[in-house]
Each structure stands twice: as structure tokens, then as C-alpha cells.
Amino acid sequence: MKRMAGFNKALALVPCSIVLSMAVGCGSVGESTSDQKVYGGTRVPAGSWKNVVAITQKSGGMYCTGTAIAPTVVITAAHCIKGFKASNVAVYVGDGKEGGRVTGQYQAKSIKYSPKYNTTNDIAYIVLTQEMDLEESDIVPVLTDSEEIDELLAIGGIGRIVGFGNRDDGGFGVKFEVDGKITRLTSNEISIGGGGKDSCQGDSGGPVFGQLENGEWRVYGVTSRGGACGTGGIYGLMHANICWVQEDSGVDLGLPEGTCE
Known part of the structure; x- marks a missing residue:
């Protein structure tokens, strides 16, 4: 299931015909209440992230x-x-x-x-x-350095998920964060969370951050999909596509020298 906002939350007043790209049908997004909440998160301090x-x-x-x-x-x-x-x-x-x-x-x-x-x-x-x-x-730098990738992207490592999506208290629309463990890694995607710590509907497209041993933060994840909220999600790896973004958009993203060579 994609993790866009449920119609019973942010899009309650938006006609289904406008939202053409929902991965699940206009009727189905808001029908299931069991997966409409994200668990284990806390509100982001005002002005953070x-x-x-x-x-x-x-x-x-x-x-x-x-x-x-x-x-x-x-x-x-x-x-x-x-x-x-x-x-x-x-x-x-x-x-x-x-x-x-x-x-x-x-x-x-x-x-x-x-x-x-x-x-x-x-x-x-x-x-x-x-x-x-x-x-x-x-603006947190995109994770691109190979040594930093090895440090942050490892099974058992911690990723910080941030988004405006649905929560376990029934709310939606306020920036929250939650830390989850990395459980699976491929060349293009990463699985994070579970055990009540997860993203949910409305968090789609949002980031996952990692903190280096030196205290600096990098952004590396793009919230994609998952099952019932709280059971863990799947996130695209930003660095696997960042050179396409820079080349296709024509915007200099300030990536480290040699990143896209």
C-alpha cells in the first residue's frame, strides 16, 4: 500500500477525480481503520527539520x-x-x-x-x-559519500523517519518523527521499522535521516510503501537516483564533486 494521506483525513474535501495517482482506489484508502495510524512517534520540536x-x-x-x-x-x-x-x-x-x-x-x-x-x-x-x-x-545534505553510506546503511542501524502523516492518536497533518531499525537493504531500497515504529498514510515521499558518528546528519530515504502502519515500511534510496534528478531538472544540487561522474 502506498503511503499517501487517507481521504478521511487531509483529502476529505478533495474529489477523487482530482487525485489521479492514488495507488489504491478512492474508496479503499479511507475504509480501513486498522492501518490508518503511525505508531511510536513524537512531535517534532517547532522549527526543527x-x-x-x-x-x-x-x-x-x-x-x-x-x-x-x-x-x-x-x-x-x-x-x-x-x-x-x-x-x-x-x-x-x-x-x-x-x-x-x-x-x-x-x-x-x-x-x-x-x-x-x-x-x-x-x-x-x-x-x-x-x-x-x-x-x-x-537543508540536510544527501547521503552520497561511499564511506558514509557504509556507516549509515547497515542492518540494525537506525533511521529517523519524519512526516506529516497519520498517527496512532488518530491525528494527521503535524510534523512527527520516529526512529526505526534498518531490517533489509538492496541497491535501490531499504526497509525500516516495525514493532510499532513506522511511517503511515501521508508520510509518502518524506525523508529518512541518518546521523553520522561525528554528529552530522544525512538524508537518504524516500518513503514509498508498506503494509499495516506499525509493521515497517520500504523506502527508496535517494543517492541511487540523485544524479538523474540533477541532470533531468537542470538544477545544480550542490552535490560533492565527482558524485555524478
Whole structure:
């Protein structure tokens, strides 16, 4: 199951015909209550993780999460923008609002999902018409260094999942975080969480962060899919697609020299 917001939460007032890219049917997303909650999370302190943004309808209402990796570029999941026009997508920067009824402050100029998109290439980018109001220090670097990859991406390691999605208290639309253990790793994806710590509907497209031994943070995951919330999820690896994002968007992402050679 993809992890876009359930219609009984943020999109309760949005017609099904507008949301063309839902991986599950318009009737089925909000029908099951057993998997509509995320477990084990805590609210992000106000003003923290500013680079974690919400993907919204232009008319208002968040339905997915994303990660700002440059002043005008947001990474999210392919299933969050497939079937949408850029003119109907905006990005919200802030701590969120209970119920998810927020209006994006930044209009999408262009959107594109991976040409390899299938179950395992669930990544997309959004280029905005103007820069987001973020400091350089707010944007967490993408994990690309091979030594750092070896340090952070290991079975049993800890990933921090951040998003605006559904919670175990029945809420939705406020930025929360939870730490989960890495349980599986491939060249393109990573599995994280379980045992009550997980992402959920509305967290799709959002990030997973890792903290290096030196205390610095890197972003490496893109929330893709999972079963019942709380049982663990599957996340795309950002570095596996980041050179495509830079080349296809034409935006210099400030990646370390030699990353895309």
C-alpha cells in the first residue's frame, strides 16, 4: 500500500477525480481503520527539520510529504505526483496543522517522476517557481559519500523517519518523527521499522535521516510503501537516483564533486 494521506483525513474535501495517482482506489484508502495510524512517534520540536515539507493541492490540503534538497527542489515519491499537473501542486513549509488543511506557499514550476518508476523506483522531484524561505543550514545534505553510506546503511542501524502523516492518536497533518531499525537493504531500497515504529498514510515521499558518528546528519530515504502502519515500511534510496534528478531538472544540487561522474 502506498503511503499517501487517507481521504478521511487531509483529502476529505478533495474529489477523487482530482487525485489521479492514488495507488489504491478512492474508496479503499479511507475504509480501513486498522492501518490508518503511525505508531511510536513524537512531535517534532517547532522549527526543527525545516527541510521536511508537505506536498499540497494548489487549492489547499496536504496529501504527501517531501524533502527540500535545494532552495527550489523538493524530492518526493513518484506516486505522489503521477497523474498531476504542476499547476495543481504546491509545497508547504512549516510545522503543519492538525487535519492537514494548509495552503502551499510555493507553486510547482515542473514535476517529474523517475522514468524507471515501478514498485522499486518510487522517486520524483518538484522544481518550484521561487526559492523556499530556508537557511542553507536547514537543508540536510544527501547521503552520497561511499564511506558514509557504509556507516549509515547497515542492518540494525537506525533511521529517523519524519512526516506529516497519520498517527496512532488518530491525528494527521503535524510534523512527527520516529526512529526505526534498518531490517533489509538492496541497491535501490531499504526497509525500516516495525514493532510499532513506522511511517503511515501521508508520510509518502518524506525523508529518512541518518546521523553520522561525528554528529552530522544525512538524508537518504524516500518513503514509498508498506503494509499495516506499525509493521515497517520500504523506502527508496535517494543517492541511487540523485544524479538523474540533477541532470533531468537542470538544477545544480550542490552535490560533492565527482558524485555524478
